[in-house]
Amino acid sequence: MSSQVALVKGASPGIKGSRLSHRRFGLGAVLIIAEVALSLVVLAGAGTFARSLANLTGQQFGFDQEGVLVVNMDTSHAGYNYSQLGPLYRQLYSRLNSLPGVKSASFSKSRAWSRMRSTTVLVKS
Numbered sequence: 808m809s810s811q812v813a814l815v816k817g818a819s820p821g822i823k824g825s826r827l828s829h830r831r832f833g834l835g836a837v838l839i840i841a842e843v844a845l846s847l848v849v850l851a852g853a854g855t856f857a858r859s860l861a862n863l864t865g866q867q868f869g870f871d872q873e874g875v876l877v878v879n880m881d882t883s884h885a886g887y888n889y890s891q892l893g894p895l896y897r898q899l900y901s902r903l904n905s906l907p908g909v910k911s912a913s914f915s916k917s918r919a920w921s922r923m924r925s926t927t928v929l930v931k932s
Contacts, residue, residue, distance in 0.1 A: 887895060896914055903912035 882892060882895065900912055900914070903909060
């Protein structure tokens with residue numbers, strides 16, 4: 808008879824069993840907590856990355872930018888074909904170096920961190 812009483816007692820809806828407490832802190836709640844925690848970590852990382860980029864803009868990397876002129880040229884829009892580029896660049900180089908106050912001139916096919924495919928002219932005065 809005592810086993811029947813225990814069965815009835817355990818089946819009553821007023822008693823909190825392990826099944827009810829498991830539902831309260833189920834997989835959904837754990838996933839939400841994990842998502843919020845991961846979001847906070849990502850936000851902290853993004854803030855640190857943004858601060859690092861801001862600090863890099865003021866750094867001197869050994870290249871004196873004072874008195875430097877950077878010009879981007881897209882010779883295809885000016886009507887030059889590939890065979891005309893060699894003489895054009897040689898003429899530009901000699902004319903730029905002969906200007907008063909110019910220490911040196913140079914050419915580059917592309918600039919660092921630039922997606923442009925034009926020719927870059929650097930003039931140092």
